[in-house]
Amino acid sequence: MGIGITILICIVTMAIGVVGAILFQNYVLKNKAESMLSEAERESEVIKQKKLLEVKEKFMQLKSDLEKQVNQRTSKLQQAENRLKNRERGLNQRQDEMSKKAQELDVIRENLNAQLGVVEVKQTELEELHKQQKVQLEAISGLSAEEAKLALVDSLKEEARNEASCYVNDIIEEAKMTANMEAKKIVVQSIQRLATETAIENSVTVFHIDNDEIKGRIIGREGRNIRALEAATGIEIIVDDTPEAIVLSGFDPVRREIARLALHQLVQDGRIHPARIEEVVAKVRKQIEDEVIETGKRTMIDLGIHGLHPELIRLVGKMKYRSSYGQNLLQHSRETANLCAIMASELGLNPKKAKRAGLLHDIGKVPDDEPELPHALLGMKLCEKYKEKPDVCNAVGAHHDEVEMTSLIAPIVQVCDAISGARPGARREIVEAYIKRLKNLEQLAMSYPGVVKTYAIQAGRELRVIVGADNTDDASIQTLSNEIARKIQEELTYPGQVKITVIRETRSVSYAK
CATH class of the missing domain: 1.10.3210.10 (Hypothetical protein af1432)
Known part of the structure; x- marks a missing residue:
């Protein structure tokens, strides 16, 4: 019984202790919470004050900015108002001036209308006077106004015709006296202001070489090179004993120039054979065509x-x-x-x-x-x-x-x-007639079918005719030469005799690939 009470007391004591501990803990926690709350309230108050200050500063800044903007707009509006007032004053002044001018114009218009009325009255009076004088003149002269006008015009025409005829005769006589002299003067002055050299063409070009050994290379084996060059250019190439010179003979200056340039390139290159000759002649012919265009352009620029x-x-x-x-x-x-x-x-x-x-x-x-x-x-x-x-x-x-x-x-x-x-x-008309005769020879031979090229050489004493191998055969070239000779005899006039040489060349071309 005593142990139970003791245990009970102990349990009650422990319960009281636990309750007291809990109460104490609650008290401590409550004090701590109250202190934390008070601290938080103080901090929040500080933050609140700071925020209020910042808001006030921003408010003041925005207020100053708005005041500046308002002032600027106010000044602009003031300036615009001033300009409008100035413009209004100017418009008012102009309106006053316009009203004054309108009044002046009204006064001038009234004066002009009054003067026009006076002029119309005077014009009417003058017409009446004119009619009266006209009637009086017709009564005195016995002629109507139209008859008098016609008579006056006829007399003036006759007088003007006589004066004009005399004037024209004087001018014609003066022109006859001075025209011949003035014309001669103009011609002489024109000739004196222009002096050009006299250029006489010939039919021979001399090609200079460094040594006579080149002549043999130009002639080639059995003359094949010189024959190929003559056939390609239509120029007669004369290789004689003249030292360091070869003569190119032909009536066509273009052909002579092509032959000279081609020969120059062949001698410089050193490769002289029929295929190379044809290649160089074709190249030089293209070069001459380009030079012709360049010469024309230079002439246009010079003139x-x-x-x-x-x-x-x-x-x-x-x-x-x-x-x-x-x-x-x-x-x-x-x-x-x-x-x-x-x-x-x-x-x-x-x-x-x-x-x-x-x-x-x-x-x-x-x-x-x-x-x-x-x-x-x-x-x-x-x-x-x-x-x-x-x-x-x-x-x-x-x-x-x-x-x-x-x-x-x-x-x-x-x-x-x-x-x-x-x-x-x-x-020199002799040269012109000679060249014309050679051209006629070539044109006559070119009129035959199958003829590819014609060259008049040796001053017109020989006509070389090159025909295509596809269009003619060996048997027909003799007939062709006879027909050309007969036609030359019938249609052309020439000194001496003309040798017609018809050449038919057959080529076979293949390519190694």
Whole structure:
């Protein structure tokens, strides 16, 4: 019983201790919580104060910025208001001025209307007076107004006709006295202001070599090289005892130049054989064509002529290798062009158009094909084809009177052409006739079918005709040579005799791959 009470007391004591401990712990925790709450409240108050200060500072900053913006807008509005006031004052002033001017115009208009009324009254009075005087004059003279007017006009016409006739006669007499002298003066001045050299073409070119050993290489084995060169160029190559020289003979300057340049390249290269000869001749022929175009362009630049068609430029370049009665055609055309420009300037005409017509006047002498037309008409057709102006075309076609002259440039070109060709030593008709005869020989042979090339050599004493192996056979070449000889006898005039040599060459070409 006593143990149970003791245990019970112990249990009660322990329970009281536990309860007291719990109460104490709760008390301590409560104090701690209260202290933490008070600390948190103090910190929150501090933070609150800081935030309030920051908000106040931002508010003050925004307020100052807004005040600045408001001030700026206020100043701009003030300036705009000032400008509007100034503009309004200006408009008011203008309106006042306009109203004043309108009042002045009204006053002037009223004055003019009053004056017009006075003028109309006076005009009416003058018409009445005029009618009265007219009636009085008709009564005095016995003629009506229309009859008197016709009589007066007739008398004035007769008087004017007599005076004009006398004046025209005086002018004609004065022109007859001075025209011849003025024309001679213009021609002499034009010639004096232009001096060109006389260029006489020949039919021989001398090719210089370093030593006579090269002659044997040019001739080749059994003459195959020289025959190949003559066949490719159409030029007779004369290798004789003349030291360090080979003569190239032919009437066509272009062929002679091709032969000279080809021979020069072959001698420099050292490889001289028929295949190489044909290759070099073809290359040099292309080079000559390029040089022809370049010569035409340089001529245009030298003469200051622009806008010429490329084909006409090429034909102008071809003039360098043509001659007219022994006179170099390009030099003659340039001289004629300069003379035309000078004479046109003296006469008050267009010098550029006259120079253009003077340069192109003999363009019909150098076409690629040679139809049966006078060179003046052919040149006019070429100019029309390549869109030259009508004045230039007419001047080209009329410089030998084949067509009627329709412009003032045409007689200038005709006169300047005669001046250029009539100078002493400028032309030699023998050379021109000789070249024309050789061209006729070649053209006659080319008219036969199967003929590929024709070359007149040895001053026209031999005509070489090259035919295609596919179109003819060995049996027909003798017949062809006889027919050409017979036709030459019938149609052409020539001194001595002409040897016709027909060549039929057969080639077999294969390629090793």
